[in-house]
Amino acid sequence: MNFNEYPDREMLSISVANRIAGDLKNHLLRNGRAAIAVAGGTTPGPIFDDLCAAELDWKNVCVMASDERWVPEDSERSNARLIRNRLLTNRAADASFLPFYMEGVDPDAAVGPLSEKVRDQCSLAVALLGMGADMHTASLFPGVSGLREALSPDAPEVAVMRPDSQPEARISLTAHVLDSAMAKHLVIFGEEKREALDRALTLPPEEAPIQSVLSECQVHWAM
Numbered sequence: 001m002n003f004n005e006y007p008d009r010e011m012l013s014i015s016v017a018n019r020i021a022g023d024l025k026n027h028l029l030r031n032g033r034a035a036i037a038v039a040g041g042t043t044p045g046p047i048f049d050d051l052c053a054a055e056l057d058w059k060n061v062c063v064m065a066s067d068e069r070w071v072p073e074d075s076e077r078s079n080a081r082l083i084r085n086r087l088l089t090n091r092a093a094d095a096s097f098l099p100f101y102m103e104g105v106d107p108d109a110a111v112g113p114l115s116e117k118v119r120d121q122c123s124l125a126v127a128l129l130g131m132g133a134d135m136h137t138a139s140l141f142p143g144v145s146g147l148r149e150a151l152s153p154d155a156p157e158v159a160v161m162r163p164d165s166q167p168e169a170r171i172s173l174t175a176h177v178l179d180s181a182m183a184k185h186l187v188i189f190g191e192e193k194r195e196a197l198d199r200a201l202t203l204p205p206e207e208a209p210i211q212s213v214l215s216e217c218q219v220h221w222a223m
């Protein structure tokens with residue numbers, strides 16, 4: 001893990017967007033196509049606002065969420081909604097998107113088809129991750145039922161998570177999919193999350209799921 005500290009959130013967002021654009025460009029040069037998984041929640045919006053203007057071959061980029069709340073896209077809580085509104089716009093409108101939510105489908109029934117779609121993208125070029133103050137990343141929450149399986153290297157590409165702390169079921173990319181991204185960027189803001197990350201470094205992934213993606217991860221922090 002490499003820790004990058006910034007004077008403010010705006011500088012962080014510009015810098016992380018530039019680094020991700022560089023990661024994608026390099027991957028596209030070598031492989032012709034690239035897949036990126038991005039966090040939802042409250043943190044990545046300003047990074048999306050900068051990244052969507054990057055000059056790169058977006059038509060060969062596939063974007064997916066690191067995790068999705070099992071709600072329709074017109075819900076304020078939908079990560080897909082955030083990604084469509086803030087990332088898949090400007091130059092990045094040419095990218096393809098792999099949505100996880102399926103109307104009228106039980107999330108457990110979606111695991112097989114979604115895992116296959118994620119597998120079709122080969123491994124991720126980039127993972128842009130967030131973390132909660134409880135040390136969850138994507139929707140891998142500490143203590144949630146099914147976490148052990150989702151942390152296993154043999155797990156399907158996606159798993160259903162039903163954290164007690166959350167109002168809806170979640171679909172999450174599993175730990176090995178996130179961890180195997182060629183470039184991993186974790187973005188956290190504020191003192192509480194910095195302390196949570198310090199604590200996570202002393203705990204196993206079952207108690208601090210963020211641990212499962214920290215090797216060779218670029219952590220970006222601003223107050």
Ligand SMILES: O=C1O[C@H](COP(=O)(O)O)[C@@H](O)[C@H](O)[C@H]1O
Pocket residue numbers: 038039040041042043044066067068069079129130131132133137138139
């Ligand atoms: O629920 C989620 O939480 C994490 C962290 O969100 P934040 O609002 O504290 O930035 C996020 O990375 C994840 O994608 C999201 O579904």
